[in-house]
Amino acid sequence: MATTNDLKNGMVLNIEGQLWTVVDFQHVKPGKGPAFVRTKLKNVESGKNVDKTFNAGTKVETANVDKRTMQYLYNDGTSYVFMDTSTYDQIEVSPEVVGDAKNFMLENQDAIVATNEGRVLFVELPASVELVISETEPGLQGDRSTGGTKPATLETGHQIQVPLFITSGEKVKVDTRDSSYLGRVKG
8 A cells, every 4th residue: 555645657556446547647735735646547457547636645455466577478369478587487478468568579579468366467568679671662762742651561561651762682670669760870
């Protein structure tokens, strides 16, 4: 148990049997009346965002979330297999839990796997990853008024938008949160 005064971004709370991550919080002390804490919470399983207000000093139940760096081994068709690099234990994670992270995961890549009481909650990748463009059309000059983009397929099979000068076989940096192109990787 913790109080609302102890809240931090990234903390996981257990509210009415559901796990919620604190996305943002703000202590508010109005001129009249008692202080309160305004929070933005994200449901760990559904991804739904809600705003919730607590009275200052209210007790909230925190959830024990174990975040470990694990190595992604392979996809067996029904689930993704990760290995704990310290104990060599392997766990299977369903595609629903992996979510959009699958678009940026290569075999033998590290990822953070969060668990609560033996149940996998989510898979977290770094903010950006470096991947090779496996296929893209040649960019045509003159068919745009400003810097244009074109679709390109990454080595994971995911499609993103890249500038016209990018060619197949180039390594690029991609934002894992919104699939945006961040730049070329000098190799």
